[in-house]
Amino acid sequence: MSFELNQEGEELLHKIRDFFERTNIxxxxxxxxxxxxPWHIRQEAGKLNLIGLDVNKADGGMGVSALTMGYIYHECGKISVNTRELFGAGHGRLIAQYGSPEQKKKYLPPLLKGDLLVGVGLTEPDCGSDLAATETTAERVGSNYILRGIKQWVSRVEESGIFIVFAQTKPGSGVKGLTPFIVEMDNPNIEKFLIEPMGMKGWSYGGFKLHDVVIPVENRLGEEGEGFKIFNEHFTYWRVLMGIICLGAAQKAIEQAIEYAQNRFAFGGPIGRFQSVMHKISDHATLIEAARLLCFKALDLIDKGKPDVKESAMAKWLGTTVAYHAIDDAMQIHGARGYVREYGLEQRLRDVRGLMIADGTTDTLKSLIGRELLGKEIYNHMLGRVREPKSVNV
Structure with a gap:
């Protein structure tokens, strides 16, 4: 099993590195x-068609593979986790993958140019991982829908021109009634609010209230009730990218730690000679490599038309967890220097910590893995949906 890039992928990765160097981001x-x-950096990426990397060529993108996107996001992580909206369509991929021809014609051109950012509205004040508990509703009235509810703990509140809002079209039906809608955020009946986060400050954070927001039926993404399916397919891809971008951040932190351990002298020699330092670096270099390969495997399965929820969950859980502990130890190796902004380590730690929660918490991902390994009956029992499973004598 090989996860090496082809020549086209290598050339693209070189182009990405040149972009980072030229913009000094x-x-x-x-x-x-x-x-x-900085928004202007994203617009520059749009001019080079780098936002359309993972959009099909027929829709104006470059149609690069999921594996190639993994390499690119790993490179992004070395710069900053906040570059996650720089290359590729991000959540705009929902429109590229599931949108109607009319929706693509309207929204993809400004997205690919870097003039439009797309957010996703899933989480609510009382609903996170349990999408069946979504309280935001979409009532069909003639040729329109009326959306009511609150989305909270979401990113890109101020910057996104549109949000893909997941709402209930059949209240009380759980995920069977979940439906996504394209909502233009300049609607006067949308009330935005901001929340100050610990990290991931590259993009605004907070939520918005939908006060009888009227949108046309044409803004529905897919058919009614297809929201959960669309969510699973999109996040099986997106979660892996979030795992590998964190590993890029960890890789940079360990490289900083190696350089520091080689050049910081104490007690008559470089501190890298101490096993307490050497072993930390060895541990994390090994774990980062292992987690990165798991991410590549999950992306390769997507390219082969075999997306795997379990592999995706494993990749994000392990990727973010390994990255967090690697950066934390890199800070420890730097001593007091690691605790100040100048070295960038404390920001990497704060940003990666956020992605242990966003887009699927570590605990939720472990439960998804358990569902795939132990079976849905036991998983549903965990959620209180079925009776006690019958015991089996072994």
Whole structure:
């Protein structure tokens, strides 16, 4: 099993590295007090068609493989986790994959140019991983839907021109009534609010209230009740990218730790000679490599038309967890220097910590893995949906 890039992929990765060097985005983010991602950098990426990387060529993109996107996101992580909206369509891929010809014609061109950002509205004040408990509703009235509810704990609130909002078209039916809608965020009946997060400050964070927001039927994404299917397919891909972008951040942190351990002298020699330092670096270099290969495997399965929820969940869970502990130990190796902004380690730690929650918490992902390994009956029992399973004598 090989996960090497082909020549086209290598050339694209070289182009990405050149882009980072030319725009000096790493230093710009490090020196920013707000940690906000500069919008003009995204527009520059759009001019080079780098936002359309994972959009089909027929829709104006480049149609690169999921595996190639994994390599690119790993490179992004070395710069900053906040570059996750720089290359590729992001959640705009929902429109590219599931949108009607009319929806694609309207929204994909500005998205690919870097003029439009797409957010996703899933989480609510009382609903996160349990999508069956979604309270936002979409009532069909003639040729329109009226959306009512609150989305909270979501990213890109201010920057996104549209949100893919998941709402109930059949209240009380659980995930069977979940339906996504394209909602234009300049609607006067949408009330936005901001929340200050610990990390991942490159994009605004908070939520919005939908006060009888009227949207046309044409803005429904897919058919009524297809939301859960669309969610699973999209996030099987997106979660792996989030895992591998964190591993890129960890890789950069360990590279910093190696350089520091080689050049920081204490007690008559470089601190890298101490096993307490050497073993930390060895442990994390090994774990990062293992987690990265798991991410590549999950992306390769997607390319082969065999997306696997279990592999995706494993990749994000292991990727984010390995990355967090690697960066934490890199900070420890740096001592007091690791605790200040100048070295960028504390920001990497805060950002990666956020992705242990966002897009599927570590605990939720472990439950998904357990469902695939132990079976849906036991998983449903965990959720209180079925009676006690029959015991089996062994």
């Amino acid at each position: 790493e230093n710009e983010l490090l020196e920013s007090n707000s940690e906000k991602f």
